[in-house]
Structure formats: C-alpha cells, structure tokens
Amino acid sequence: xxxxxxxxxxxxxxxxxxxxxxxxxxxxxxxxxxxxxxxxxxxxxxxxxxxxxxxxxxxxxxxxxxxxxxxxxxxxxxxxxxxxxxxxxxxxxxxxxxxxxxxxxxxxxxxxxxxxxxxxxxxxxxxxxxxxxxxxxxxxxxxxxxxxxxxxxxxxxxxxxxxxxxxxxxxxxxxxxxxxxxxxxxxxxxxxxxxxxxxxxxxxxxxxxxxxxxxxxxxxxxxxxxxxxxxxxxxxxxxxxxxxxxxxxxxxxxxxxxxxxxxxxxxxxxxxxxxxxxxxxxxxxxxxxxxxxxxxxxxxxxxxxxxxxxxxxxxxxxxxxxxxxxxxx
Ligand code: LMR
Numbered sequence: 001x002x003x004x005x006x007x008x009x010x011x012x013x014x015x016x017x018x019x020x021x022x023x024x025x026x027x028x029x030x031x032x033x034x035x036x037x038x039x040x041x042x043x044x045x046x047x048x049x050x051x052x053x054x055x056x057x058x059x060x061x062x063x064x065x066x067x068x069x070x071x072x073x074x075x076x077x078x079x080x081x082x083x084x085x086x087x088x089x090x091x092x093x094x095x096x097x098x099x100x101x102x103x104x105x106x107x108x109x110x111x112x113x114x115x116x117x118x119x120x121x122x123x124x125x126x127x128x129x130x131x132x133x134x135x136x137x138x139x140x141x142x143x144x145x146x147x148x149x150x151x152x153x154x155x156x157x158x159x160x161x162x163x164x165x166x167x168x169x170x171x172x173x174x175x176x177x178x179x180x181x182x183x184x185x186x187x188x189x190x191x192x193x194x195x196x197x198x199x200x201x202x203x204x205x206x207x208x209x210x211x212x213x214x215x216x217x218x219x220x221x222x223x224x225x226x227x228x229x230x231x232x233x234x235x236x237x238x239x240x241x242x243x244x245x246x247x248x249x250x251x252x253x254x255x256x257x258x259x260x261x262x263x264x265x266x267x268x269x270x271x272x273x274x275x276x277x278x279x280x281x282x283x284x285x286x287x288x289x290x291x292x293x294x295x296x297x298x299x300x301x302x303x304x305x306x307x308x309x310x311x312x313x314x315x316x317x318x319x320x321x322x323x324x325x326x327x328x329x
Pocket of ligand 1: 033034040072089090145171191192208209210213234
C-alpha cells in the first residue's frame, strides 16, 4: 500500500513540455533499489543537491530509493514509459535487455579498480552507452559500487566443490547464471528487494553482492558465512528517458551534465571507502563467519569459472571480449 501511495504522489509531478516554457520546475523522478547510505543512494542524493544548486532550483531531482517506487523487474519499463525520468540499475540488470552488457559481469574480469575505471571511461563504456540507444533510452554514465563477495548458509566456501548443491540468488544476467552453473550450483533470479526474505525462509542459500549492499540490507541477519572473493564487479549505468532528455534546453542539459560528472567522480573516489566502512561495521557486528580466499583457492575459482568466458563469447561476440582481455594484461 505504501508504494502505491508514493506512485500516486509521483504522478502528480508528471512532466509536461509546457513546464519548461513557463519557466517553472522540471522534475526528474529518480528511482532506485539500493539503500540511502549505499554508494548509489549517496550518489543519487548528491546529484539531486548539485542539480538544485546548478539550476537555481529550476530542476528538482526526486530520489525514490529502496524500491519504494519500482523494483528491479519493472523499473526499466517505467523509465521507457516516462513514469520516471532516471534510473541507475546495475549493469548486470541491463544485460537482460542488451546482451553486450554481459561483458562487465565476467568473473575476475577486473584485476583492480583502475581496470574498472578504464572499462567505464574507455572504449567498452562508450560501446555500451551507444548500445542503449537501440532500446530508445539514453545512457549517461557509469557509477561505481565495488567488488562482489559471497554470503551463504550451510558451509563455509573454500574450494569450487563447496558450491555444489547450494542455491543462489542472482541478478538477471546470463553470465551470472553461467558462473554459478560452472561450479554446479543452481540459481534463481530474484529482485533485490525480495532477497532478504528469500534468504530468511531458505528458498535460497546464498547470494553475491558488494559489502555495502550486504551491510545496508542486513543480509548478515540471515546468513552465516561471508567469503571475501572479489570475484566480480558491481556497478551501475545511469539512464534517462530519451524523450525527456531530448526536450531539455541546452542550458539545463549543461547544468545537469555538470552535476552528473561531478557525482560520477565523487562516487568513483568514495565507493571504496564506503564499502570499507561497511566492512568494519560488519566485523564489529560479528554475525557472520568472515573468511578471505587464499591465493590457491582464488586460482581454483578462476579456473572453475573459465568456461563462462567461452559461453559469453558465443553470446556477445569476440570484439568486446578482446577489449576485456586487454584490461587484464
Ligand atoms: C542487487 O543485488 O540487485 C543490487 O546489487 C542492487 C543495487 O542496485 O545495488
């Protein structure tokens, strides 16, 4: 009921073309699924403040966090239909609509944060943003969160064999399914806002996510083990409704773009520190057994995930794959 009320509230701010000519307020409804104190939640807030400042209050960004307006499965449609103007899904969630996005989900694709930066800012990022145009949405930039880790019940994960018979929640990306299949685990694709309850009733035994998401969504309350594996990277693509964007005046566009690039730079610099802080909080809470993969275990995981590269190449072609290999040199 709560989310229905908010939807009504949101539609009363419906954007229409005349608003701009009348010089009244332009509203950007920004829906996302993460917590307010996560890297994305904080970036969205910061972006809203900067837009207000740079446009002298002409443009107002209304942030709807925690899936209160739309969740993973319906936010894409809501954006296309103009029910919201902006979303920032994980790149993994875009992979179900645009296959090339799968490249960012490859296990151990990014040896360090610099490689992630290069993918986002360089040729890979550019190609992916262009691919969004095929879906008639406008991709603006990539926002960082962090490396994914694994939480689960039943047994601590060490070797790839430990995954056998476990059931994991994944985001909707074929690569993530392949990744768990490669170690003989099964998966269900579930929205982020349904993950906690499905862990609680043990429909799923585990999930992969960044430390900030594990901490802010309290997965530690329903999970026994945390394995620090850094086996994949989770980040976002900021997308706007194409008609809305095309209807903005050059001055307004300029101000929003400036606010956005400052926010992108902010989240790039602060995402590591936010995840580190949440890691310290998790250790203090002491609710899960926390372990780090040894170099040997890491090598075994990498080896076990190898078939995922071949399968992905069959789905998305060689060109992007080659670009990812180059980052690993
Ligand atoms: C998820 O697991 O769905 C998340 O990582 C969501 C998010 O937006 O961070």
